[in-house]
Amino acid sequence: HRRILVLHDKLKELQSVYEKLQLYKRTLGEVRALFDACMAKYPVMEEYLKPTAKIVHSPTFEAAVIKVTSSLPVTSAEAKTLEPFRRPERFGQSEDEPAADCASEILCRAKKPRQSQRRAVDYIPLLGAIPPTSNRCERSFSEC
Template identity: 45%
Template structure:
């Protein structure tokens, strides 16, 4: 029951006790709480738990419709968080990232502007698409072949010695040969391209921490040398600092 109920004339008419105002009641309740609280804390210790009723916590709890929206939002955030965690891994390639981005776009169409293969953040859409297709063993279109032409591997010059056949078979073989699609082999460097720049981002974050006021007078060339040596400290025997 709300404390303002004691100010209602009907409540006062039905009550057999002397009427009291809500302000006086609140004053007495605060006085009792200040006395009872320490006594309960002393007697019960850590075994005492606090319970709120509906009147005290109603304003802090969301409505059922809002609660359902929050649950759905948390579920979506968990899905996006799993993708973010996977992107921070050092393992994986461009094909894996493209697959994750396509799944995110299918689940959240609003992200297509940022995660699509033709987004503004993509420096070379044709090159990225070509690498993804090569990692997935799919054929390339002309623009994609042109984008990765510099990474084409050496062609195998060894040709099989043709067997001696009759005139009709030789004629048919030469006629069908132009129809066979030539498969271009590319060097394995394309498979080693990292999908994200996690190491670089961590490196720049470390630079912000290292470049404190004590090193503000250091020459940029010296600071650059030190931080790059620190980033490659696993290649050195003695620690830098």
């Protein structure tokens, strides 16, 4: 009887994860967090839920999206996969400033002390709206 109760509790936990996976506005980062928690608690699920599982089309792209939407630094390989989502550079011009002529921008930049070559890359907001493939997530989860 006790084993049945333990099994019931585990199934309730997994059912709650399954239900959360079905929510419309679930992000890649949230799905990864749910999968990581399941793998930690139930190691037998690792083969199906790990970031490099067969079901993941592009592990590097998925990792990059999760990092960017979580404001974490990305590797050079991850940055390369996100290149199509990169916003064009605006030569230091803020969104509110009116556009200046090219020569003025060059002179303005020349007067400023050189900053580190490493700058934060800005990606289009669409990147954060990429949904996980919910049917695949659910199928993968139910295979365990």
